[in-house]
Amino acid sequence: MKSESEPRGQNQLIPNNFNLPRRIKRLADLAYNLWWTWNADAERLFRNIDRYTWEDTNHNPVVFLRRVPRQRLNAALHNRRYLEAYDHVLRSFDDYMKSGSSTWYAQQFPEHCNQPIAYFSTEFGLHQTMPIYAGGLGILSGDHIKEASDLGLPLVAVGFLYTQGYFVQHISEDGWQEARYTRLSFDNLPVIPVLDLTGEPVLTSVKFAGREIFARMWRVQVGRVSLYLLDTDVARNSDSDRQLTSRLYTSDLEMRVSQEIILGIAGVRALRILGYNPSVYHMNEGHSAFLILERLRELVDAGHDHETARQIIRKSTVFTTHTPVPAGHDEFPIWIIDKYFNEFWPKLKMDRDQFLDLARHQQPWGEAFAMAILAFRFSEHANGVSELHGQVARQMWSFLWPDTEVDNIPITHITNGIHTSTWLARRLSNLYNRYLGPDWLQNLENPVFWEAVQHIPDYELWAVHRHLKRKLLYYIQDRARGLWLQGNTHPVQVIAGGVLLDPNVLTIGFARRFATYKRADLILSDMERLLRLLNRPGMPVQIIFAGKAHPADEPGKRLIQDVYRLVKQHPNGGRLVFLEDYDMNLARYLLHGVDVWLNTPRRPNEASGTSGMKAALNGVLNFSILDGWWREGYNGFNGWVIGDDFSMENAEEQDRTDAESLYQTLEESIIPAYYDRSSDGLPLEWLARMKNSIQTLAPRFSLRRMLKEYVTEMYHPALPAHDTEKKDQ
Ligand SMILES: *Cc1c(COP(=O)(O)O)cnc(C)c1O
Secondary structure, eight states, X not given: OGGGSOOTTEEOOOSOOTTOOGGGTTHHHHHTSXXXXXXXXXHHHHHTTOHHHHHHTTSOHHHHHHHXXXXXXXXXXXXHHHHHHHHHHHHHHHHHHHOGGGSHHHHHOGGGTTSOEEEEOSOXXXXXXXXXXXXXXXXXXHHHHHHHHHHTOOEEEEEEOOSSOSOEEEEOTTSOEEEEOOOOOGGGTTOXXXXXXXXXXXXXXXXXXXXXXXXXXXXXXXXXXXXXEEEOOOTTSOHHHHTTTSSXXXXXHXXXXXXXXXXXXXXXXXXXXXXXXXXEEEEESGGGXXXXXXXXXXXXXXTOOHHHHHHHHHHHEEXXXXXXXXXXXXXXXXXXXXXXXXXTGGGGTOOHHHHHHTTEEEETTEEEEEHHHHHHHTOSEEEESSHHHHHHHHHHTGGGSTTSOGGGSSEEEOOOOBOHHHHSOHHHHHHHHHHHOTTTTTTTTOHHHHGGGGGSOHHHHHHHHHHHHXXXXXXXXXXXXXXXXXXXXXXXXXXXXXXXXXXXXXEEEEESOOOGGGOTTGGGSSHHHHHHHHTOTTXXXXXXXXXXXXXXXXXXXXXXXXHHHHHTOGGGTTOEEEEXXXXXXXXXXXXXXOSEEEEOOOTTOOSOOSHHHHHHHTTOEEEEESOTTHHHHOOSSSEEEESOSSOOSOHHHHHHHHHHHHHHHIIIIIHHHHHOOOTTSOOHHHXXXXXXXXXXXXXXXXXHHHHHHIXXXXXXXXXXXXXXXXXXX
16 A cells, blocks of 8 residues: 555655654654554553653643653663553554555455545544544544554545644633634644655645645554645745645635645645545545546546546545535635636636536525535535435435436435544443453444443443543543633633532533534523522532534624523532533543533534444433434434424424423433432443443444445445456456
């Protein structure tokens, strides 16, 4: 595979060897391969050298190895158990990296191993120290490439290295979200510059709006998969162009179209420079759809007529759409397209009208160029991310296929999943090792292996769950202490930050992007009723909120403020909490440690959702609207539902009925089940539900299951025909 043999004329060496003692110098190799993030034993190699520095660096091995005191390294050198663990982890790492021919993919499809799949996404959620993701889409991309590595797919990924990343969220005393941006120091990230042999950055470029923009490339090694990140902050660009890749999802249209041109067009060119000739292109959401235009240009340049070129692209392109909200799709007004593509369409041997026809969309505000339309027109293989979302997407885009009945519209669905090793708590993983057998991780998408969850003794499962919950509360207290230490924090913010949480109380988690359709305030809609539940003697409830609103989403920010104002009020007794700056690290603590995971989108707007899958894997019970993945996952016992399997026309009426259903289920089922204890203090019904939830949901909503479906339903049908025929002979 590509990652093992670099193209000639390039240098992609790890930039830093940290002057480590020879015996443990390969910690540097681990630091520059994100494999360690989903292998707990590898993480411990860092942590066990110096726990304090590890925490202090927010689990960033690159910074850690630079900063860890020499005497701590020397102590590790003289610790036999440490060295044994080191040797063991490095052996696993080497075996993993060299096992190219024994992976699932190589075993199943040896004939396809040299047909790279190029995966494009604007965001990748790989680890909290790489803030190049905003939310669910990024986490899915990150999980996708981790699993591609585990299964041995010949996948290469393309995205952005944003110089400022996504913002850090701070909540003012009045509940207003403040977005803080800081410039990332790439020195501190596990990114490997792509340099030429003289040590200069290798550049990809694209011309638009009367100038040429250059981007350099950074490689992030994600197990066996290489992810190439583009960054326009190079000396050859003007000052303003150097800012183009500074932030995610800017609302400035020109900046946005520039970013998407860079991702799609300069991204394909970057792959060419790196020596890739992908057989399949996967666009994870429409932001990267301009890659179609670059491929069209290449094919026209090579002498193909438009129709042939279109057919070639259609066959080899996969498009995954992620949002059922029409406003969530990128569309550009025509003046922007004129400004940015007037030099480009002649290269396609097209005139302006032909070019605009590729993606023309009539909007109430005028004509637009729609990324999703471009993507659908040029992708024979398109999918939504849950069964319901597939239906909604077919309906929503039916106008693109005027002669086809809605049910036959060629948009299928593959329900999302999560990367199991990334999201599973280590203690639970140990429990699964003991009771599911040593092979469970190799067979994690096989439901049969999960039947053994029933053999986990109740007291053990409960002990691990209680441990994880205490861990969450310690973490929250520590953060609250950090707030107080800042000195300019009002005491009520410290209380809102969770200091009064109690590990013995039923704890509900609600953490997600604050978009109004997600209705964070649904559970707060009848405060009198909720306050009775929060403070009921003997069976209280506490609720932890977290989540960012997009900086330009004013209603989202007002929603945070509404929630925060209620959180600050004394009658809730400190049992309502809002935690700042939701990220992958906080997500992991919450999804390991709460009892119930609440999800209240206005149906059918949650295309899939994945956080609830992470909850289920960790024995946290879902309490959710029948939307997205939960509509497929719920079986009557493995959690609870809010509302019914239909959507109302009237949003207010929907909110009222959903709220009533929510309170009723909470009062009549969830709270009693949690507090109903056996003589030795175990909530038996609750534990039975936890086991049922783990057993039924962990295999099905794994990225392993999902990626195997992408392979057979999307990637392989997209491979050139003669290769698939060869297989049948
Ligand atoms: C999993 C995850 C998400 C996506 O979860 P949803 O269910 O789509 O809200 C968003 N942000 C973080 C940090 C996550 O870990």
